[in-house]
Amino acid sequence: MHSEKPLIGRSVPRKEGREKVTGRARYVDDLVFPGMLHGATVRSPAARGRIRAIHFDKNIPWNEFTIVTAKDIPGENCVTLILHDQPCLAAETVNHPEEPVVLLAHPDKYLLEEARRSVRIEIEPLPAVFSIEDSLAKKAIIWGEDNLFKKFLVEKGDVDAAWAAADIIVDGEYETAAQEQLYIEPNGVIAIANRSEGVTVWGSMQCPYYVHKALLPLFGLPKEKVRVVQAETGGGFGGKEEYPSMIAAHAALLAWKSGKPVKIIYDRAEDMAATTKRHPSRTRHRTGVTHDGKLVAMEIDFVIDGGAYCTLSPVVLSRGTIHAAGPYECPNVRIRSRAVATNAPPHGAFRGFGAPQSIFALERHLDKVAKACGLAPDEFRRRNFVQQGGTLAVSQVIHEKVDLPRLMDRAFECSDYHAKRARFARENPSARVKKGIGFAAFLHGAGFTGSGEEFLASVVAVEATAEGRVRVLAASTEIGQGTNTIFSQIVADALGLDSALVEIAPPDTAAVPNSGPTVASRTTMIVGKLVESAALGLKQTLVSSGLLHEKFSTEDFRSACAEYIRKHGALRATSQYAPPPGIHWDDEKYQGDAYGAYAWAVYVAEVSVDTSTYEIRVDDFVAVQEVGKVIHPVLAAGQIEGGIAQGIGYALYENVVWQEGRMVNAQMTNYIMPTSADVPPIRVFFEENPYPFGPGGAKGIGELPMDGPAPAIVNAIEHATGVSITKIPVTPEVLMEALEGVNA
Amino acid sequence: MRAYLPKYELVTPTALEDALKLLAREPAQWKPFAGGTDLMVLLEAGKLAQRKFFSIWKLPELHGIAETREHVTLGALTTYTEVQRSETLQREFPLLCRAAAETGSVATQNRGTLGGNIANASPAADSPPALLVYDAELELVSARGARWMPYTQFHKGYKQMDLASDELITRIRIARTRSGWRQYYRKVGTRSAQAISKVCLAGVSRRDNGRIADVRIALGSVAPTVVRCVKTEEFLRAAGVLTPAAVKRTQEILSGEIAPIDDFRSTAKYRRRVACNLLAEFLRL
């Protein structure tokens, strides 16, 4: 390598940052096409029922409109994901409020909106189900034979026999609510579609190949006739993982029928009411411990609400299940989990993907268990943290050096935890504003579960130009997390070049190979590693063809590329995912190496509780995590800080108000996310224990910060008030009721 | 954007006189449009039934803050930013400045106006409780003439006002009689900033030897309109030194003067309890 300092580990300017700070970055609504129509969706007013009729009011010139219903779909009326149960447009029945039924397109977006309101869908209602309880109780069968999308059973040791060895047994039940991803850029796509050329879609999305896959059976087209291009995307957080397939299908259907480009952009109210949210959950814990606080038995029942169709619920359930027993060593565990159907718009991917739900329950419960043992919550954790060589609930052996006690010590030192724990306890009785400090300890697995990455078989390509510039071809998208910058650093270091010479090709399915979806905290750890190998492969090609020595300058590289391309036409290397050696996962028993790597963390939250208004404020937040290797300090800290802010919203502010399966507070005025005035100082600290199979040793971190804040905050609220709250969000109204319950 | 824009008119009369003539000629057909921070939200949600508006935003007669020895008079188009920038208001009417600082965001404060806020008549509005405890008066003007009225009599019921269909709110007048009074304003919203109020209490009191000689208390978000709690005020004037029992009794009376509801932002029970707690906090001043 000729360059002096590696870029990995340094905070280089964001690759596409200049475009973003000047307003030049082009998001999908910034794009216009000649002759473009605007598209809109007419949606079901009812939660469940049979479509009796669709009325078009007389006041609209309907002959000017393109109108699409289910019968206009050329191929299968289905949005393909895991199962084939979700229609693209409802045909005979509807199963959730806001389910799409009719599509309209017109050049005038104002008249289009009038028209949307002039279509009435008449529905004969059927009994509907709106809660996990009612779904489990089968008040109505609304999906399949028993409302059950998926279930898992994880067993370790012999939990039934183990209760006998427990001195103390503690039960608890915990609930988490739906959460809206609330990316500041709503969903939007533009489509061009016709029989001869096929379908092309540009849009705000995380996974162009998911959209590509979903469009094929809808139109009955071969792969090469469908092209999906990611536009600059204003946030995703999982909310643009699977949902874009639906909106892309709609725009494409209108384009197909009209023969014109069609743009569909959701306004905020539509986006909130109609698209996916985080799965609500209910977790029951039964935990057996010895007198000295050692775990002997854990039985966990974990249920998530998947909404009306299967979509990604089995995978959310999987991750939530695997994380349900946390970073602890317990010889006997049973985790029973289920994903059930309700008549709400399908719930979907949201950063954390099941783990924030099950970790909330666990970290709340273990504070309760600690209390029952007469131990401080941190002492209880110390006695049970998994260590190197230990096994998690899914029987995964932790081979790496893991030192959770050290992470905890550091988090406590940075937050002054012990002193504050004592001081607040002393001062609270006479204070009107009570203070509390609490923590959560957790882990987050990166990459797809088990054999998921093998199944994805991701491919990345790196190519060089005759000018010595290098292009990365991957389907991984930049959605703010820093994909473009990280990939540039990795390639620049692999080839010893300036990162200005590295370009990231726009994720366009016609031009880039399928490196898998931008989800599951896999983009740096899994795809970044492939990017590194492909870049090294490219170098190796030049070296082994005698055009380059092991040490070379930028000019040497350029002339070697030019020479190679002159001789062979193109210079390109690909890399395909191969699992690290020794990874074994049993899909039947749900046991083994669930994830290639875990990041480990301890988060501490300090809160104030105002006993006049019951308002809770987070005053300070410390986040300590071991992440393998920090590739870009500013980007990495940015991920943690942003995730923590979302976690604070999840714990305290973000409340979806449901009425018969419909979100009725679908406005930013009424669905509350934290502003700059609401976030505490967030102090982030990293430790590094390199993961050998990640680029530079990096593990995935995108979702990690979502898991810790809610339990840490609610643990802190308990410390401040003495009240144990088991459901989030903890709004002031909820806290008031809880405090009253205590005083009654 | 859920409104059919071509159907909306927004004309710009150049003088107040012309605006009033328009209102006189076609009463109830035309409504005034000030900064737009309420009306444009309704427009975009597809909920703006009114189609014809006349912009008053640039009418000079409705701007400015005038001071005499007895009064401060604010033009109806005084923005929240302008309220906060007034040294006199900061010094003598701090609750109005507090309310303005807690309304929306900087961007909203640059466009939102006191007159617009009063005319929008939301029970959750932030400034009206402060105006109520300052015994504000409103000037209402039409082609027929002008009248002043106590703001306490303006709101008759939910979104019902003593405002004829040909009248405009032009000025808001407050008497400079609050110097030396204790002043309290607390808005409890859904978050620290840019929040709709769940409960809001404004209070001013004058003490004399430890007892309350005079007091005004007003609340927002606990009734169909913003309310002055006159029974509570009466009780406090007669209460003498405030013992814990007296404070409790005051809270009971306050509770009887408000009618909070459950909505998707909060609950009646929470609003009632917090209103009483804020009262206690005010009385501890």
Place this chain on the structure above:
Amino acid sequence: MPDAAKVRIAMRVNGREVAVDAWPMARLLDVLREELRLTGTKEGCGEGECGACAVLLDGALVNSCLVPAVHADGASVTTIEGIANGEQLHAMQQAFLEHGGAQCGICTPGMVLAAVNLLERCPNPTDTDIRAGLAGNLCRCTGYMKIFESVLVACKQKGDRSQMTGK
């Protein structure tokens, strides 16, 4: 069906005189994005809550989704496209670029303008001033920490520069 007539709006946008025809209640946001093709200003909510549409109207920070076209007539408007000096970024833009103030970038135009406006009104803001000044600009990606840092960096740079020039 249409009742109103379009009106001519003459404004100075980013220092340039422009005139467009617009429905009287058309949002300034749409006039900027669609008539003038200045797409840097974004729509995030259409309710005046998120601040992604923020512009400077006669020097005051406003949410352009709440300003009717008619109110921009005769006014001076500054959008994100107007604050750099040719290819030289404004100090605030440079700070956001180098200190992680922008992640997905959709809130960035409004946020940068709000921050620029904050420093104009308050050249040495405290932490509280910054939080209050930016509370009308929602960011879902950053958790705001690096936005605060970026503002402080830009503030310091301006301070250093004004010390140098003695202004």
